[in-house]
Amino acid sequence: MSAYLLGIFFILIHLFSNTFIPADRIRRNKWLSFSGGLAVSYVFVYVLPSLHREQQAIEWYSDSLTMESELYFICLLGLLLFYRVQKTVKTTHKVETNQSAFWLYIGFFTLYNMLIVYVVMAANVSFIQAIFYGAAIGLHFIAVAHDLWRENPEQYNKRGRFFLALGIIAGWFIGMFLTLSTFIQAIIFAFISGAMILNVLQNELPKEKHAHFPSFAIGVFSYTTITIALKFFFEW
Template sequence: MSLDAFIMGVAFILIHLLANELIPAKRVHRLKWFSFSGGLAVSYVFVYVLPSLHKEQITIKKYGDYFTMESELYFIGLLGVLIFYGIQKVVRKAQLNSESRKARSLFWLQILFFGVYNMLVAYTVISHEVLGIQAVFYGLAVGLHFIAVAHDLWREYSDIYNQIGRYVLAIGILAGWFLGITVNLSPLTESIIFAFISGAMILNVLKYELPPDDEAHFFTFAVGVVSYTSVTMSLKFFFQW
């Protein structure tokens, strides 16, 4: 494991353990924080995740006649959207119907799926050997994304999240590290994993990190989009990411 990946992993773990300490307490500052991080996350999806998914789709063509549609990995990404959206929908429905006991039980299911999500993200970082400046910008976007997701889970059931949930999510990062170090999957399998978590990440970014209209600070959101996109595109141009 590279030093870059190790530092990112430690940062991701600390984010899950301390996410709610990192969010500004005042409402205005909190809204600006989420608007800015939402801008970075949306930019990350469009300038990094989608191009990388396209690159992976081109790569799997070498596996011959099994992949001729030029959209197989996009379908896997769509499955990621479908599965995570379905789980969240079931949990929200139980909450709205005031089924408190059932909703708390289903919340555990949501925590477990996000633990798996974290594991796959961590595995992807290790297996793709994200290094140097690229690791910094990858870690920044994913780290802010983790903060938004963790904060949303905390707002649903703070007692469950603080007592056990945040540790499950941190263990997911550790499990991804372990798999990345000890398991050598085929390039095709790694592409499928990347596609699945890309779909899940796109859903989570649009669901968790884009503030509702009445809570959004558009100027701060725009600053996040423009700044992250400008820097990332410049680095792609000069370093051929």
Template sequence: MAVDTILLGALYLVVQLFANKIISTSTIGRFKWLSFSGGVAVSYVFVYVLPSLHKQQDNLSKDSGLTMESELYILGLVGLLVFYGVHKAAERASRKHAKGEGSFFWIQIAFFVVYNMLISYHIFASDIKGIEAVFYGIAVGLHFMAVSHDLWREDAARYEKLGRYLLAAGILAGWAVGVFAPMPSYMLGIVFAFISGAMIMNVLQKELPSEENAHFRTFLGGAVGYTALTIALKLFFNW
């Protein structure tokens, strides 16, 4: 097992288990943390997720002879719709219960366990290694942090008691499968397409800072800085 794989896996577990303590104890401040994370997430979607999805679709079309040339984009749409459905159901459940989302909180946790597992699996099963894996992996770590904080805000007690451990277990499961039992490349493309749609929806719905919580300069710095660094590294390392 490569060192970068071990480091990324450990980073994700630490972020998932202690995201809210990291945010709340940081001198940066919660609003700046989330604004910076949102900026990086938006950049990650446009400079990595969408180009990678296009590349995966091209490879699938060439290898399988499919002529529609949009199969993975459709799967991405399915992922977006599934996430949106879970989000809207959570909103309805929260309006019906005086405290949190009732039992639906655990349904939402279950969805994000699968979500974390698929993201983790794709990262550790893909062929990107070394500096590239660590660089893109950090953006995913910030994404995990934002998701964790959002779930914590919805029901802090249940999240701290059990929810965060279930989400960490999802990351650990994806890590193990990705490292020790990787699937064929076309399955990797299918997984990536589904989580791409869910990630795009999650980033636009949850990680773009709301007006009252936004720190625009930090958000802009995260987005522009991550984009510029990505372009520079792509040119330098020929990614």
């Protein structure tokens, strides 16, 4: 039940994310810096340790694998693909109208959303974990939506946000009706982790001119403290 509520929450984020971001520039900088701090903390205290656990969990495939770092390689492939998409978008933006670049971004993030939500649904998270995922991934989705909105506000509001929401719905239904092996789920998690790591460090880490360091630091330390406490008390 908690996972399904998360799916609804993620859909609402993409449909109404612009209303969550303050219009005032100073408050917006503080908000995005705080959100960036949460995202960075999520990567370092949850995603990377989880990737390590997933690698350990598939050790029984060792007879058919060549080394003990296959998932890290898949993670790197996800990072490279996302970097390639970004480079293509920027090149397209320079030589053509930004329509092509915008829809390339929308297409990639629709797939990205679908895979993230599938992983969450497949994990069958508890109520406490649902709050944890909702805070981290929800703010990540808001930051992604805001970046896409800045690229083309009219097209994002008119069509783009609905495609992103459809990606979440697709991941939701796939997670409900399709059961994949632990090995395949680990590969999907590793792939989206690579894309998420690059996106967080490149796009959500606040630039100097837009950064508010106290807000960023509060985001990092507050989310890290909560994560460590939850892991200690609930043995995640």
